[in-house]
Amino acid sequence: MVWGTIIAAYLFLAGLSAGAFLTSSYISRKYPKAVTVRMTGRFISPILMGIGLLLLIVDAEAGLKNPLRFIYLFTNFNSVMTIGTYFISFFMLAAFYVALMELLKKDVNKWVEYIGIVFAIGTAIYTGFLIGVIATVPLWNTAILPILFVVSALSTGIAGTLLVSGIVNKQVVHQVISVKKIHLSLLAVEVLLIFTMFLITSTSNEAAAESVSSLVSGEYSMIFWIALIAVGLFLPIVIESLELINDRKMSQTNVGLQVAAAGSHSIAGTLVTETSVLIGGFTLRFLVLAAAVPIAFL
Amino acid sequence: MARYGMMIDTRKCVGCYACRVSCQMQNELPVEVSFIKFHEIETGVFPNVKNEIIPVQCQHCEDAPCESVCPTKATYTTEDGIVLVDPEKCIGCKYCMVACPYQARTQDHLTGVVEKCRFCVDLVAEGKQPACVSTCISTARIFGDLDDPNSEISKAIIKYNAKPLRQDLGKTKIYYVR
Numbered sequence: 001m002v003w004g005t006i007i008a009a010y011l012f013l014a015g016l017s018a019g020a021f022l023t024s025s026y027i028s029r030k031y032p033k034a035v036t037v038r039m040t041g042r043f044i045s046p047i048l049m050g051i052g053l054l055l056l057i058v059d060a061e062a063g064l065k066n067p068l069r070f071i072y073l074f075t076n077f078n079s080v081m082t083i084g085t086y087f088i089s090f091f092m093l094a095a096f097y098v099a100l101m102e103l104l105k106k107d108v109n110k111w112v113e114y115i116g117i118v119f120a121i122g123t124a125i126y127t128g129f130l131i132g133v134i135a136t137v138p139l140w141n142t143a144i145l146p147i148l149f150v151v152s153a154l155s156t157g158i159a160g161t162l163l164v165s166g167i168v169n170k171q172v173v174h175q176v177i178s179v180k181k182i183h184l185s186l187l188a189v190e191v192l193l194i195f196t197m198f199l200i201t202s203t204s205n206e207a208a209a210e211s212v213s214s215l216v217s218g219e220y221s222m223i224f225w226i227a228l229i230a231v232g233l234f235l236p237i238v239i240e241s242l243e244l245i246n247d248r249k250m251s252q253t254n255v256g257l258q259v260a261a262a263g264s265h266s267i268a269g270t271l272v273t274e275t276s277v278l279i280g281g282f283t284l285r286f287l288v289l290a291a292a293v294p295i296a297f298l
Numbered sequence: 299m300a301r302y303g304m305m306i307d308t309r310k311c312v313g314c315y316a317c318r319v320s321c322q323m324q325n326e327l328p329v330e331v332s333f334i335k336f337h338e339i340e341t342g343v344f345p346n347v348k349n350e351i352i353p354v355q356c357q358h359c360e361d362a363p364c365e366s367v368c369p370t371k372a373t374y375t376t377e378d379g380i381v382l383v384d385p386e387k388c389i390g391c392k393y394c395m396v397a398c399p400y401q402a403r404t405q406d407h408l409t410g411v412v413e414k415c416r417f418c419v420d421l422v423a424e425g426k427q428p429a430c431v432s433t434c435i436s437t438a439r440i441f442g443d444l445d446d447p448n449s450e451i452s453k454a455i456i457k458y459n460a461k462p463l464r465q466d467l468g469k470t471k472i473y474y475v476r
Binding site: 002003044056060062063064065066069072073075076078079080081082085101131134135136137138210292294295297298 | 332352354363366367368369370371372385386387388389390391392393396398399400405407409410411412427447463464467470474
């Protein structure tokens with residue numbers, strides 16, 4: 001494994017950060033009153049991206065020892081990593097500006113936010129392109145992988161934002177019910193994408209088949225079935241569905257509306273769901289890197 | 299300008315590792331780091347079996363994948379077709395190691411720089427042969443200009459019908475007789 005846990009964490013944090021930024025932009029328009037959720041998304045976004053970049057720097061040993069070399073990262077436009085460096089730089093600047101304005105309680109310039117949205121999407125999809133263009137590893141070299149990473153980025157972004165918001169103020173979680181619906185659909189799409197990717201990729205060649213079988217039934221099968229499928233996808237899909245059904249019931253009765261308004265309901269479901277989505281998001285990145293089998297050249 | 303390449307006759311290779319040791323000495327590598335890796339493969343069913351020892355190092359690809367993915371342009375190709383790493387530019391991101399179809403790259407754990415076979419550019423500039431070629435006990439390795447039809451290597455490639463390891467993975471400059 002040339003790229004291990006540190007890079008998996010970086011890919012996860014970059015997606016999470018971009019997803020949190022997009023979530024907060026959506027919330028700010030759809031639910032102008034959900035201030036806590038919006039602020040949370042805007043604050044965690046640049047912080048998580050920053051942590052991700054620090055991990056990346058630590059992993060790039062030669063650069064860590066000679067930091068000025070990182071400037072060269074902007075030079076090779078044939079490299080997806082160079083393109084990604086630009087995306088992340090612009091995204092970081094926009095995310096940092098938006099967080100700063102939020103902190104100073106000033107209005108966010110909407111054009112800077114739009115630029116942030118564009119580069120947030122760019123950052124999320126870049127994490128998939130980065131490994132997707134590696135022809136040597138058939139598991140990665142598929143068109144569906146970047147899409148899977150974007151869907152997972154959005155899903156972890158929502159999870160991270162709601163988790164932190166829920167801890168800060170538990171009333172807010174039920175203010176943003178459409179986000180929960182989007183979240184549920186993203187998780188369902190993720191299951192579909194993983195299934196499609198594995199089914200198609202495993203038939204493309206021997207190395208790919210080896211990768212897929214190491215995940216489904218081999219070396220990584222425990223992590224795959226328990227951490228990714230059961231905890232990361234199945235559990236949140238079930239709880240989120242129950243929550244949505246429950247929420248509908250609550251909004252139909254007076255007692256329910258009072259409970260929701262008072263914020264006296266439990267948010268345990270939300271905390272469990274969002275935490276398990278985050279576990280699943282990291283596990284997905286880790287497994288995709290770990291199960292990489294290069295084409296046999298002999 | 300030349301286009302340097304190598305031919306390795308695996309039928310002559312006895313697997314003595316002399317090339318690897320001389321490479322390590324020439325490039326001042328630690329004992330556990332080497333630019334040449336040995337692969338042994340058995341083919342066929344008894345009694346018709348064949349055992350091959352295949353030394354693999356950087357294949358000096360044309361349009362090298364490691365060069366195009368390198369974000370800092372630390373990996374580059376010289377005018378003579380030799381793929382090199384500028385240790386002053388490498389940040390150690392290991393993208394090239396991931397992209398190399400031959401897993402021919404290793405990371406120097408002291409500096410963090412990613413390294414690989416350099417076709418002994420310094421020796422070649424002095425008109426000498428790369429260390430692995432001059433040390434080979436069975437003359438399994440031939441080095442020279444692929445663009446010169448009269449060079450020893452060009453003639454040998456035609457004579458023995460030498461081929462790259464995997465033509466479908468892109469054009470390379472190391473040819474194998476198997």
